[in-house]
Amino acid sequence: MSILEIKNLKTYFDINNTLYPAVDDISFSLNEGETLAIIGESGSGKSVTALSIMGLVDEPGKIISGEIIFEGRDLLKLSEKEIKRIRGNDISMIYQDPMMTLNPFNKIGKQLEEAILIHKKKDKKSVKSKAIELIKSVGISDAEKRYSNYPNHFSGGMRQRLMIAMAIACDPKVLIADEPTTALDVTIQSEILELIRDIKIKNNMSIILNTHDLGVVAQMADSVVVMYCGKIMEKSKIENIFNNPLNPYTKSLMDCIPRIDKKKDVLNSIEGYVPHPTDYGYGCRFYDRCDKRINKCKDNMPDLVEVNQDHFVRCWLFS
């Protein structure tokens, strides 16, 4: 059963009175207890999608149209006051850079307490014990003492653990993890992913995981949305994406994964760069980098069509 549904969401940036698409007419749904990974290169619109769901898109960005249905209610139609009741409570987010997302001037305990104080209306004593419990739950020892520490007393990995603790403080139903391991050492990455997975099982949460690391996707996701230049190029279950990728962009991404069974001197990469929104044409946005392009692709944008059951692809080769 779907807990969050995104329908035809368009988030554009208004620069000098011209609208540039960051998220362009995307639709997907997240089921209860599911982990959905949104993958794509930098600039594909993953973070803007996450911020749109959270209602945190700032000017010059704005949501042009679409629906974000959470438990039957369209979040885009709610007042700011109603959104604040959901934000941090029912839907919360883990951010990319744990070194920057904790206020260096405030004690960790106080930062952990904020969301609980706002949403759960508990007395100060029980809020404090909940904060200490949260610190313990993310595997940080000596929680009582750590409660009074400032962020600079913690390493990057520990800070990301604290960010996770902060995000789950109010037992959210949906957790959006926006590249939670990008800024961390490889050794710490797996610990953090494991922690997120444990918490998901324990709290029965649904997760949207933004990443460009396909290894992370393989470990964590149930289904995958592949984004490129604000458009969904392919979406399906994890098995389909890894075993039978259809869109040339998804295939190119898969080819970039180093494999133990296939020895290579040079790792694959997708040639060219993600175009800037000002350079988007009318056709497929992957046209310039695609090795399967045909004439039709240049000036015509293909629709996202269901090729197999629950396997959607945007490509003229399948339309």
Added chain:
Amino acid sequence: MERHSESTKGILKLLLPHGVMLLLILILVIGITGIPQNYNISSFNGVTTPNIPFSLVLDSISNNFKVLLSGEAFKTVIQGEPALDLLIRTGRKSFTILFFGTILSLAIGIPKGIIDSRRKITSGTFKLLQSLIPLSLPDVFTIGLLQFLAMYLFTNSVRLFGVDPLPYIGDKTILHSVYPIFAISILPSAYIARITASTIEEGFGKPYILAARGKGLSRLQIIKGHLLKSIMFNILSGFTTIMGIMFSSLIIIERLFSFRGVGFYLLYFYTTEIIDPYEAGVGFTLFIVFLSVLYYILIAAINILKDTVIKIKETN
């Protein structure tokens, strides 16, 4: 314990140059004001000749130091009142204006800055002008405008918010200090509002503020919980400028509102023949310099303390 003594040492090390520098300024002012008023150097055919021998000038300067340091200057009777008593009495009046003016500036400036920071990006120039216009106008114009308004309200018995018109001139009652306090807080309020607004605007671009918004905190909760410290720190850092504005406005305000504080007497002695205007002027100038020096040391100490606290927090 060791850490405490280390931080005390650090504070003293930073404070000492400020203290020495300001002491030098004070000595310089006492020295310069000790030069006889009629001292002149004439030049003829390429030869420069002072009208008073240099040794006499030095005597006069050292005498100035003696008179001030021995406290003799404070015993001078002015209009039947010892100079020290007059300084204390007028100093108290000026301090009242400065103190409550500071409080009012903060009370007006911070909320105004919070409101300003809320406006849309397109009104950025307008916002900037709101602060820059009052700051660019001459003090005397702004203060005069307020006095003109006060006079109009009083003479036409206009009641504002159910309050009788307040006296616009003199210093008999506490009500007489209301307009001077308002007048002295106009420019600092604009300055504080600008600091507050820019701190909030800058703060809202920081990732930890985005994270705080993501928790569901309202704008005011974010300002209170995450930005107020930065606002206060930035205001404190800008306080040397703010107090500079206040000290210069003080003389004009006291004169225009006939509020007999230090600034009022400074101009009064210069423009009347009650006592030797030069000596009185020097005395009051020195007093204002002394107050400024004390004030700057105080602000410097608070700033150094603030920076040390941040440093300690960062290193621990």
